[in-house]
Amino acid sequence: MKRVKRSKKRDERNDDVNDPFIIIPTELKVEILMKLPPRSIARLRFASKHLSSIILGKEFTELYMTRSSTQPRHLVSVHRGSDMQLFHSFSQEEHPSASNDHDKVSYTLDPDVRYVFTPPVRGLICGRNGIKMMIGNPSTGQFVSLPRVKTRKKDILSIFGYDPVNDVYKVLCLTVITRRGNIARGIISRDYFLEDVMAWEAVMSEEHQVITLGAKQKWRMIKCKYPHRHYSGYHGICRDGALYYLTSYKQKRSLMCFDLSSEEFNVTKLPDDYSLQEFGNLVNHSGKITIAVQAYDGPIDLWVQDDVNKEVWSKTASVVPSMNEIFGGDQRFMFRGILPSGEVIFKPLPSPNPFFFICYDPKEKKVRQVEVDGIRDDSAAIQVYFDHVESCMVL
Structure with missing residues (x-):
């Protein structure tokens, strides 16, 4: 008996008749969706073909x-x-109200290991544990795994970014290899090496890999003509289609730039300032490439790159007189960045219970404490990002 094939067009017509959203004008549907939080939008894509499109x-x-x-x-x-x-x-607003702030997003991830996440980029965030990596959208609660990094090394720096030229997201991974040949040639004594005091000449970022998010994503090895070593434990940042991270180049702390479109590296010399070379760290500062220098609990200096194409830096005055003058000596704080409003952000060390962070307005000399609801665990590892935007992108 010959099987009768159903008409695909007929099925589509039936779906259109049963779709209650088809009678709503597209402009109105867009207007309604724009008022919803990302998680609701992600769920609604299953409610209707028209909404999904x-x-x-x-x-x-x-x-x-x-x-x-x-x-x-x-x-x-x-x-x-x-x-x-x-x-x-x-919301970053001082007094968020129900009319301008979505319900606080709380998403539970269930990995078998802990992932360390990089700063968010256009609403997405990248996490890594060893060679395992994932991309997530905290606003929708979607997380997907990436192919494992192709390396056996343990010292890995991963930076997540967006390429506006090609409209794609990419991850850059650097791994470190110790040049033991230097030890054999007597450049570094074995005792020096065994004491775990590593000379910069002996350690280099050897493997450079890039992955482009997409259907056929895979890691690709790329070349770098600047022998350098990345700093473990530091985060890179993404600005205007390029990734920036601090590195040791020719025994000096320098700024490495990786163009996401051309996939080429470039190095920028930093000012020969002792405190900057010893304590400098990249921070968020209203889209500017900025290195903050905080020696212990003293004042904080900011070195701002005036021209990304030139090695021109300007040093601003200390953003605070001193940590102890503002907060007292009982609590230690870590400088985390500067909001577009000019407020300076500090995170307490160790993490308090209940958890909070501090916003300091240097113009008004005003301090406000921001408590995060639902975090009351002394054993929790907490990371705070201050440049997050909501995205409804479906992964």
């Missing part, structure tokens, strides 16, 4: 991103034990 479309995703960019948020990552990872997102 809008939600998954590039035009709507960019429209939502444009709106979100005017409403930056705080993003807090909390790791408890080995089986719980929470993300909290909330």
Whole structure:
């Protein structure tokens, strides 16, 4: 008996008749969706073919991103034990109200190991544990695994970024290899090496790999003509289609730039300032490439790159007179960055219970404490990001 094939066009017509959203004008559907939080939008793509076509479309995703960019948020990552990872997102406004602040996002990740996350880029965040990596959208609660990094090395720096030229997201991974040949040639004595005091000449970022997010994503080895060593434990940042991170180049702390479009490296010399060379760290500062220098609990100096194409830096006055003068000597604080409003952010060390961070206005000399609801665990590992925007992008 010959099987009768159903008409695909007929099925589509039936779906259109049963779709209650088809009678709503597209402009109104977009307007409604724009008022919803990302998690609700991600769920609604299953409710209707017409809604799905809008939600998954590039035009709507960019429209939502444009709106979100005017409403930056705080993003807090909390790791408890080995089986719980929470993300909290909330408005940067001093007194957020229900009318301008979505419900706080709390998403529970269930990995078998802890992931360390890089700063968010256009609403997405990248996590790594060893050679395992994942990309996530904390606003929708979606997390997907990436192919494992092709290396056997343990010292890895990963930086996440967006290439606006090709409209793609990329991850750069650097791994370190010790040049033991230097030991054999007597450049470094064995005792010197065994004491775990590593000379910069002996340690280099040897493997450079890039992955482009997409359907056929895989790691690709790339070349770098600048022998350098990245600093373990430091984060890189993404600005205007390039990744920046601090490195040791020719025995000097320098700024490395990786262009995401051309996939080429470039190195920038930093001022020959002792404190900058010893304590400098990249920070968020309203889109400017800025290195903050904080020696112990003293004042904080900012070195701002005036021209990304030239080695021109300007040093601003200390953003605070001293940590002890503002907060007293009972609590230690770590400088984390500067908001577009000019407020300076400090994170307490160790993490307090309940958890909070400090916003300091240097012009008004005003201090306000921001407490994060639901974080009351002394054993939790907490990371705070201050340049997060909501994205409805479906992974």
